Amino acid sequence: xxxxxxxxxxxxxxxxxxxxxxxxxxxxxxxxxxxxxxxxxxxxxxxxxxxxxxxxxxxxxxxxxxxxxxxxxxxxxxxxxxxxxxxxxxxxxxxxxxxxxxxxxxxxxxxxxxxxxxxxxxxxxxxxxxxxxxxxxxxxxxxxxxxxxxxxxxxxxxxxxxxxxxxxxxxxxxxxxxxxxxxxxxxxxxxxxxxxxxxxxxxxxxxxxxxxxxxxxxxxxxxxxxxxxxxxxxxxxxxxxxxxxxxxxxxxxxxxxxxxxxxxxxxxxxxxxxxxxxxxxxxxxxxxxxxxxxxxxxxxxxxxxxxxxxxxxxxxxxxxxxxxxxxxxxxxxxxxxxxxxxxxxxxxx
Amino acid sequence: xxxxxxxxxxxxxxxxxxxxxxxxxxxxxxxxxxxxxxxxxxxxxxxxxxxxxxxxxxxxxxxxxxxxxxxxxxxxxxxxxxxxxxxxxxxxxxxxxxxxxxxxxxxxxxxxxxxxxxxxxxxxxxxxxxxxxxxxxxxxxxxxxxxxxxxxxxxxxxxxxxxxxxxxxxxxxxxxxxxxxxxxxxxxxxxxxxxxxxxxxxxxxxxxxxxxxxxxxxxxxxxxxxxxxxxxxxxxxxxxxxxxxxxxxxxxxxxxxxxxxxxxxxxxxxxxxxxxxxxxxxxxxxxxxxxxxxxxxxxxxxxxxxxxxxxxxxxxxxxxxxxxxxxxxxxxxxxxxxxxxxxxxxxxx
Numbered sequence: 001x002x003x004x005x006x007x008x009x010x011x012x013x014x015x016x017x018x019x020x021x022x023x024x025x026x027x028x029x030x031x032x033x034x035x036x037x038x039x040x041x042x043x044x045x046x047x048x049x050x051x052x053x054x055x056x057x058x059x060x061x062x063x064x065x066x067x068x069x070x071x072x073x074x075x076x077x078x079x080x081x082x083x084x085x086x087x088x089x090x091x092x093x094x095x096x097x098x099x100x101x102x103x104x105x106x107x108x109x110x111x112x113x114x115x116x117x118x119x120x121x122x123x124x125x126x127x128x129x130x131x132x133x134x135x136x137x138x139x140x141x142x143x144x145x146x147x148x149x150x151x152x153x154x155x156x157x158x159x160x161x162x163x164x165x166x167x168x169x170x171x172x173x174x175x176x177x178x179x180x181x182x183x184x185x186x187x188x189x190x191x192x193x194x195x196x197x198x199x200x201x202x203x204x205x206x207x208x209x210x211x212x213x214x215x216x217x218x219x220x221x222x223x224x225x226x227x228x229x230x231x232x233x234x235x236x237x238x239x240x241x242x243x244x245x246x247x248x249x250x251x252x253x254x255x256x257x258x259x260x261x262x263x264x265x266x267x268x269x270x271x272x273x274x275x276x277x278x279x280x281x282x283x284x285x286x287x288x289x290x291x292x293x294x295x296x297x298x299x300x301x302x303x304x305x306x307x308x309x310x311x312x313x314x315x316x317x318x319x320x321x322x323x324x325x326x327x328x329x330x331x332x333x334x335x336x337x338x339x340x341x342x343x344x345x346x347x348x349x
Numbered sequence: 350x351x352x353x354x355x356x357x358x359x360x361x362x363x364x365x366x367x368x369x370x371x372x373x374x375x376x377x378x379x380x381x382x383x384x385x386x387x388x389x390x391x392x393x394x395x396x397x398x399x400x401x402x403x404x405x406x407x408x409x410x411x412x413x414x415x416x417x418x419x420x421x422x423x424x425x426x427x428x429x430x431x432x433x434x435x436x437x438x439x440x441x442x443x444x445x446x447x448x449x450x451x452x453x454x455x456x457x458x459x460x461x462x463x464x465x466x467x468x469x470x471x472x473x474x475x476x477x478x479x480x481x482x483x484x485x486x487x488x489x490x491x492x493x494x495x496x497x498x499x500x501x502x503x504x505x506x507x508x509x510x511x512x513x514x515x516x517x518x519x520x521x522x523x524x525x526x527x528x529x530x531x532x533x534x535x536x537x538x539x540x541x542x543x544x545x546x547x548x549x550x551x552x553x554x555x556x557x558x559x560x561x562x563x564x565x566x567x568x569x570x571x572x573x574x575x576x577x578x579x580x581x582x583x584x585x586x587x588x589x590x591x592x593x594x595x596x597x598x599x600x601x602x603x604x605x606x607x608x609x610x611x612x613x614x615x616x617x618x619x620x621x622x623x624x625x626x627x628x629x630x631x632x633x634x635x636x637x638x639x640x641x642x643x644x645x646x647x648x649x650x651x652x653x654x655x656x657x658x659x660x661x662x663x664x665x666x667x668x669x670x671x672x673x674x675x676x677x678x679x680x681x682x683x684x685x686x687x688x689x690x691x692x693x694x695x696x697x698x
Contacts, residue, residue: 130595130599143529146529146535146537146540147537147538178584180492180495180579180580180583180584186495187495188495188496191495214587214591215584215585215586215587216587216588216590216591216594217591218588218591219591219595220591220595228584230529231529231536231537231540231581232580232581232584234529235529235564235577235584235585235588236564236584236587236588237588238563238564238565238585239564239565239567239584239585239586239588239592240588240589240591240592241565242565242567242568242569242589243568243588243589243593243596244592244596245565246479246569247592247593247596247597247629248596249479250479250625251600251625254621254622254624255621258618258621261617262617262618262620262621264614264617265613265614265615265616265617265618265619265621266614266617266618267614268610268611268613268615268617269604269607269611269614269615269618271611272603272606272611273600273603273604275603276596276599276600276603280596
């Protein structure tokens with residue numbers, strides 16, 4: 001039986017949608033227990049059936065706009081910190097929140113703790129691939145770090161490959177480095193060196209590096225694992241989200257402001273477009289993963305409804321079933337020398 | 350009478366579409382002469398009317414895939430290098446190419462030359478704003494530099510403001526810094542320091558800085574001038590382009606693979622969507638500007654057809670009419686101390 005610690009107070013629709021999502025997930029999965037941390041006067045009345053659900057009182061709540069690191073340090077009785085402590089103490093196997101992303105990152109890194117040998121945990125997300133041989137790809141770092149060194153990017157190649165292989169079932173995941181051109185010598189010093197490290201790792205068959213990929217192409221699925229520094233990964237992901245939102249809105253406006261024939265046309269194309277929109281709305285498929293820490297730590301979008309939260313539980317269950325963290329730790333232990341390939345970088349930490 | 354030096358051999362459709370575009374532009378503008386550099390056995394037969402068009406033989410061509418700096422250094426008889434030399438010698442007022450972007454950048458920086466006081470010329474593009482008070486915004490650096498220092502970003506704020514004010518006619522253009530969050534302390538060291546410099550410049554009323562903007566929002570027009578380092582600016586722009594292309598393709602596929610009613614619907618919404626697609630296809634409105642050099646230097650997309658090339662000529666004409674370079678140079682001379690705000694950075698150059 002796996003146990004997932006849930007921050008029941010995190011998210012725009014908490015605790016209602018969180019509780020509803022957990023109950024959906026509980027009904028779908030037979031081998032998972034849920035520990036919900038929150039203000040029980042609000043949470044308890046929402047739970048319809050307590051089967052495999054435990055409630056734990058948390059006096060405090062970390063709000064969406066609070067400064068992440070400070071709030072995790074100060075609010076020891078918050079639902080998030082108590083849930084993270086339960087994972088640290090071995091009382092739960094994984095951590096989930098739909099609340100403050102930075103606070104969850106801080107709780108993941110400072111409370112759950114880094115995997116030994118991984119320098120900088122990252123935020124990873126599963127994206128839809130609209131071309132290529134596979135339906136999805138993973139991308140990291142989406143912004144856990146404002147700056148990354150080449151070794152970090154190399155380690156992300158390893159972490160992402162483990163996820164894509166074990167959770168998405170992709171054989172020999174193709175790892176691409178997000179860069180400002182496809183040639184090997186492109187980019188700034190960090191990306192040039194990251195390219196070298198990834199290539200060296202690929203030569204040793206530690207991962208399957210296919211070279212640089214460009215932001216223009218990634219949605220077409222040229223790689224199963226797209227590695228980016230946190231700053232430009234964040235810029236690329238947000239540009240994709242913003243463009244998709246803007247286009248869908250524009251499309252509706254264009255149709256509605258045109259004549260009655262266009263409106264009729266809009267009604268006729270609606271089902272076809274809905275299918276497309278659902279694939280684009282990748283955040284509904286689950287959550288972003290804080291990868292590189294000692295347990296599955298997953299963040300759903302703040303606006304998540306029950307269905308998305310239940311999907312994130314499925315994602316966590318898959319990580320637990322695959323025993324992903326143990327596998328990553330074993331790999332990192334075995335290849336410690338390869339993962340910190342340059343002693344000068346190690347010293348610079 | 351202004352004179353524009355044109356690389357007639359640059360671009361996927363050169364020299365046909367280049368010549369056709371120049372003739373369109375010539376017919377539209379009464380005060381501009383065009384000097385076309387190219388292989389005259391190919392170029393000359395295409396020119397229907399030589400009014401205000403001069404042809405100059407260039408034995409060599411820089412191909413799209415050639416290494417930019419090397420090719421500019423070695424191919425002294427190429428159409429691009431000869432056109433750039435004409436600008437340097439004062440025989441022409443501006444430089445245009447639809448060919449190799451890197452080579453045009455190199456020709457702009459090394460042959461036309463930097464404006465004194467501007468450390469790193471940038472690639473700037475005019476984008477559509479789908480919200481906010483204005484129809485467009487300018488964004489730079491789109492990738493002329495793989496790395497930027499804070500001073501560069503500050504200088505881009507000045508350069509972009511001059512363009513938005515003089516060419517787009519925006520009063521007190523709102524300058525935003527592309528960053529991974531809107532709070533002032535967001536980002537890596539480069540972006541934190543750039544934020545400080547831009548704020549200090551704004552306090553001195555040298556520009557109108559509105560703070561950080563996120564990639565998710567920029568298409569909604571929160572700023573008239575979006576400043577980015579070349580690496581993440583390139584990632585954001587390409588992510589926007591890739592997402593727009595992917596979505597439009599998906600939309601067509603979704604409609605065509607659905608039933609006959611959806612196909613009928615698709616036919617009915619087509620005019621409304623075409624309008625949207627045209628606004629999105631911002632590259633048709635003109636070209637990317639190499640900004641920070643001593644003359645207007647403009648790059649149209651490699652796949653440009655005549656109409657786009659004619660539009661780029663209009664853009665160059667506007668820059669010449671506004672006497673943009675002279676104004677920028679005068680401003681930089683007057684505020685030299687402010688533009689290199691930190692002596693340690695100056696020394697690091």
